[in-house]
Amino acid sequence: MTRIHQQVLAGLALVAGASLAGAQGNASAAASAMGGNYTALARNFNAVAWNPANLGMTGNSRFSLALSPQLGIGTGPITLADIKEYEGVVVPAAVREAWLQKVIDNKGQGIGGDVELTPLAISIGSFGLSATTTVRTDGAIPAAVAELLLFGNAGRTGTAQDYVADDLALDANATSTFALAYGRRLGLFPVGEFAVGVTGKYMIGHGMASLRDNGSTITSNPIEVNLDAPLVMTDTASSSYMNNGSGIGLDIGASWKVGNFRAAGVVKNVFNTFAWKTDQLYYMPITATFDQSSSSSEIDTILPIASAPAGLRAELEARIKAATPQPTLVLGGAYTGFGRLTLAADLRTRFGDGLELGPQTQVGVGAELKLIPFVPLRGGVTALSGGMRYSGGIGFEFGVVNLQASASLLSAEGRNDTAAGFTLSFGGR
Secondary structure: OOOOOOHHHHHHHHHHHHHOOOOOOOOHHHHHHOOOOOOOOOOOOOOHHHHHHHHHHHOOOOOOEEEEEEEEEEEEEOOOHHHHHHOOOOOHHHHHHHHHHHHHHHHHHEEEEEEEEEEEEEEEOOEEEEEEEEEEEEEEOOOHHHHHHHHHHOOOOOOOOEEOOOOOEEEEEEEEEEEEEEEEEEEOOOOEEEEEEEEEEEEEEEEEEEEEEEOEEEEEEEEEEEEEEEEOOOOOOOOOOOEEEEEEEEEEEEEEEEOOEEEEEEEEEEEEEEEEEOOEEEEEEEEEEEEEOOOOOEEEEEEEOHOOOOHHHHHHHHHHHHHHOOOOOEEEEEEEEOOOEEEEEEEEEEOOOOOOOOEEEEEEEEEEEEEEEEEEEEEEEEEEEEEEEEEEEEEEEEEEEEEEEEEEEEEEOOOEEEEEEEEEEEEEO
């Protein structure tokens, strides 16, 4: 094959968009617009997710309620924007060559993103409550598969060759977190305000799946495709699908305010007992063979994990067991002494991969500018492990009713992810 048609582009877009890469929910687009640098600033319903100690500080409403959906999706180094540019037309060979070289340099084509829905976030005085459902995915398409999609089995040189798809991978999970937070002001410091807070969490794991290549090949002589990419998953029975794991966790936070300066620290998941149910795991072999004269496949058969070979079974089970919440340390600061301008900064590090699929360490700064008192403009720049994230947003604050919107672009480890969020809140932001 020497050209890419609209159907192949649509297939690439589907692969890029089918994957969605989060923890206890960020209930506010205002926080997202400032790059997530919100640990010292979060008040009202936001404090549940960011820092429970802030519920004991001044600046909280007596009551606040919010609804907040947020979506992120991305791929790289070939981005959705790259694909969109050539939708319905032939992609020039030089462009395909440049795309493939990016994938080779990146050691694969990354895919991922996240979907996060907070249908309820509420604060009453020093107490806060939130419920958030999060879907996360992260995966990689090997450079060999990208070359096959871009140039066909003849390859970039025009000569048929063999391919090995040993980096094919996909991880996905869906969880819900119910959190109850409390903050209390203490007179431990002679100056300023000081408060501590705790957030108790109950987590439910709805589903978890992990796919890895097990020796897939594409040969030129004879022309043959051999797919072997087993997938392991939690119980798919409808009666238990909504609860394939559970556990409780605890966050502890502290906050200090002196004049216009605020400092905060939080340890998330000081302990967390969440674990997936592994007594009824299933796996799908996902094998297929295609040659010039025949084909065979097994891509829709779900089997008990006991049916998997012993070595494969141990590897698959280990992936499920490892997907648990990990402790995270967050330090934040903010300064509100510039009149209409507020500055904030956060440092966050997570001690392990676990349930979350994003970068482990990040440090950033955010700003909020109110040229018009009821229309705050926000922005943030965050350095992540292997890249950067740029965020922005706007708010419309009409007393009791507040609307917030955010958008961000993340460029890290060869990936380019875009995200957007919206928050409708009453009584606080």
